[in-house]
Amino acid sequence: MTIREQTQALERETLSRYATLSENSRGRRRPEPEDPLRPCFQRDRDRILHCKSFRRLKQKTQVFLSPEGDHYRTRLTHTLEVSQIARTIARALRLNEDLTEAVALGHDLGHTPFGHAGERALNRLCPGGFTHYRQSLRVVDFLEKDGEGLNLSWEVRNGIVTHTAGAWARTPEGCVVRRADHIAFLNHDIEDAVSAGVLNPESLPREATAVLGTTKSQRITTMITDLIAHSGNGQISFSPEIEAAYAVLKDFMYATVYVDKEAKREEKKVDKLVAELYERLCEQPDLMPNFYMQIAYNEGVDRAVTDYISGMSDEFATRLFEQWFVPQKWSVL
Incomplete structure (x- = not known):
């Protein structure tokens, strides 16, 4: 028996009759070989x-x-x-x-x-x-x-x-x-x-x-x-x-x-920030990484922009907003 099979046997012996046994899983969307160690x-x-x-x-x-x-x-x-x-x-x-x-x-x-x-x-x-x-x-x-x-x-x-x-x-x-x-x-x-x-x-x-x-x-x-x-x-x-x-x-x-x-009180600013990012990216989807450009091509720009923004951290979204909408310092050489 593999370690995985031993673990599955232990599940059968120790878990409740109502528990979901890993060996009874409905499986994955794409079938894969079982791992020898892990259920x-x-x-x-x-x-x-x-x-x-x-x-x-x-x-x-x-x-x-x-x-x-x-x-x-x-x-x-x-x-x-x-x-x-x-x-x-x-x-x-x-x-x-x-x-x-x-x-x-x-x-x-x-x-x-x-x-x-x-x-x-x-x-x-x-x-x-x-x-x-x-x-x-x-x-x-x-x-x-x-x-x-x-x-x-x-x-x-x-x-x-x-x-x-x-x-x-x-x-x-x-x-x-x-x-x-x-x-x-x-x-x-x-x-x-x-x-x-x-x-x-x-x-x-x-x-x-x-x-x-x-x-x-x-x-x-x-x-x-x-x-x-x-x-x-x-x-x-x-x-x-x-x-x-x-x-x-x-x-x-x-x-x-x-x-x-x-x-x-800051949440109204969130509405503004997210809306501005959303509008800008819908207008210029090429500002997104190539992966999201492919989503835009296959599923539409709105879907791609939603995926991109929803995956951002607070810090990244704020930094992007500042980069695009807040005047930056500059100097004359």
């Missing part, structure tokens, strides 16, 4: 971890645009926190941790610069709209490796595209990542908002904190513990009490922090 989901995890889009997450906004300080979350640290929470849940439920981790690490690869402000800006500009979860699937299917894509397994791709809204994943591991994403972003956004001085922790709704806890650690522990206790038969669910408390806390954040004038 397919572990291989997918490695491909995501080493791809360029994953590295760019370190300079993409999570919630607060360009905050002063080293401890605010970026899209990369958020992704790692989702992965940790998801793996904790998957291990407790005896689900496939490799599949869970692969989905978690890949779920935000298609996110725009400047967080959801950038996503909203592109959604207004792009014919047919734009969502980061569909873009994440496009990244792994096509944009990575200069048009080859990462050729991930069906289960990982399904978990990525269903992690935010709409239909739930077809695997319990994909559903775990969706729940973990909710647990992570809400509680970590609260912590960042407190650090930024735009939220007093005492103002959190009592009906939520009485159930979930008054600290980040308490709330995350409560939600993970409850999810594990009330999930079963392949279904990943909170208890009604925790689900209701989570909804109260989420509504509070959307009514206060996520629309805070002080914290979000």
